[in-house]
Amino acid sequence: MERIGIIGTGSMGSMLVDALIASKALSPSQIIVTNRTHAKAEALAARHPGLIALASNVELAQEAQWLLLCIKPLEYSHVLQELQRVLTPEHLLITITSPIQLEHLQSLVPCPVARVVPSITNAACSGVSLCQFGSRITPESRERILTLFSAISHPIEVPEQYLRVSSDISSCGPAFLSYILRNMIHDAVEETGISAEAASHLAMQMVIGMGELFKKEMFSLASLEQRVCVPGGVTGEGLIALQQGIPGVFRQVYQRTHAKFAEDLELVKIQLQTVPPDSLSSPSSAGSGT
Numbered sequence: 001m002e003r004i005g006i007i008g009t010g011s012m013g014s015m016l017v018d019a020l021i022a023s024k025a026l027s028p029s030q031i032i033v034t035n036r037t038h039a040k041a042e043a044l045a046a047r048h049p050g051l052i053a054l055a056s057n058v059e060l061a062q063e064a065q066w067l068l069l070c071i072k073p074l075e076y077s078h079v080l081q082e083l084q085r086v087l088t089p090e091h092l093l094i095t096i097t098s099p100i101q102l103e104h105l106q107s108l109v110p111c112p113v114a115r116v117v118p119s120i121t122n123a124a125c126s127g128v129s130l131c132q133f134g135s136r137i138t139p140e141s142r143e144r145i146l147t148l149f150s151a152i153s154h155p156i157e158v159p160e161q162y163l164r165v166s167s168d169i170s171s172c173g174p175a176f177l178s179y180i181l182r183n184m185i186h187d188a189v190e191e192t193g194i195s196a197e198a199a200s201h202l203a204m205q206m207v208i209g210m211g212e213l214f215k216k217e218m219f220s221l222a223s224l225e226q227r228v229c230v231p232g233g234v235t236g237e238g239l240i241a242l243q244q245g246i247p248g249v250f251r252q253v254y255q256r257t258h259a260k261f262a263e264d265l266e267l268v269k270i271q272l273q274t275v276p277p278d279s280l281s282s283p284s285s286a287g288s289g290t
């Protein structure tokens with residue numbers, strides 16, 4: 001594996017660096033990073049001796065052929081304008097964000113592009129990453145991308161039309177479930193007087209235990225629910241309350257995420273108009289992802 005350049009060492013960029021090094025998929029000396037606030041990139045370099053923090057994205061692209069863009073959607077136009085004069089067909093751009101169409105990204109650069117949407121669960125070398133490949137990606141680089149991310153996740157190829165909902169479940173899901181669990185804990189404290197610490201401990205251990213059950217493929221969600229819900233027991237009583245409040249809530253969640261996604265896609269499209277199309281690209285050479 002050649003060197004990989006990571007642009008943006010915020011929450012996801014630094015998580016990916018930490019996980020790729022912890023899993024030994026990459027050594028620190030194979031990673032070069034930049035960040036808008038350079039001190040953050042330097043902090044990452046201090047944590048991983050051998051990793052290089054550069055001050056310029058242009059310099060980074062001159063030093064590394066694989067570039068992982070760990071920036072937010074509205075930061076793309078600025079970064080692409082910077083990179084345009086140094087990108088070559090030998091580079092490979094991997095975006096970790098959803099609201100930028102791969103075909104559009106590919107039309108602005110001379111190199112292959114791919115998408116790998118991570119999840120905070122990848123910090124524990126677990127969970128999935130969602131992959132899509134532009135039309136210039138060769139079978140060999142596709143395999144190499146999948147191999148790299150399989151060190152920290154289960155990479156899954158997703159079709160364009162299900163990218164948003166897949167990311168809602170795998171990437172936003174940890175926040176959604178944490179919110180539900182925090183409510184479970186809060187109401188336990190309010191209703192019974194148990195301490196927040198004790199209730200949190202019980203809830204966390206319960207989640208870890210559930211993860212182990214699923215890892216060992218001992219249950220499906222439905223069979224687990226059935227096994228716990230003893231006929232004539234207390235779980236069924238609790239479920240009655242949930243059945244009154246939960247159905248339909250996630251439809252609203254998906255409607256909101258999809259509406260925001262459509263808005264972001266439009267904003268990014270408008271912003272990217274300021275980036276001139278790459279002279280090597282023609283509209284017909286841009287892939288639509290998988």
Ligand SMILES: NC(=O)C1=CN([C@@H]2O[C@H](COP(=O)(O)OP(=O)(O)OC[C@H]3O[C@@H](n4cnc5c(N)ncnc54)[C@H](O)[C@@H]3O)[C@@H](O)[C@H]2O)C=CC1
Pocket residue numbers: 007008009010011012013034035036037040057070071072073075078079096097098117118119120171
């Ligand atoms: N947070 C999450 O769980 C997930 C986030 N994502 C996607 O990852 C992307 C990044 O998210 P976060 O890491 O959470 O955001 P963040 O805001 O923590 O990180 C973005 C980083 O990019 C840096 N940056 C901005 N402009 C730059 C430039 N011109 N050059 C170099 N660095 C620059 C910022 O300084 C910041 O450190 C978002 O698009 C998000 O949709 C995807 C999956 C999960």
Ligand SMILES: O=C(O)[C@@H]1CCC=N1
Pocket residue numbers: 167171172
């Ligand atoms: O909240 C967000 O926009 C990102 C995308 C997936 C998870 N977090």
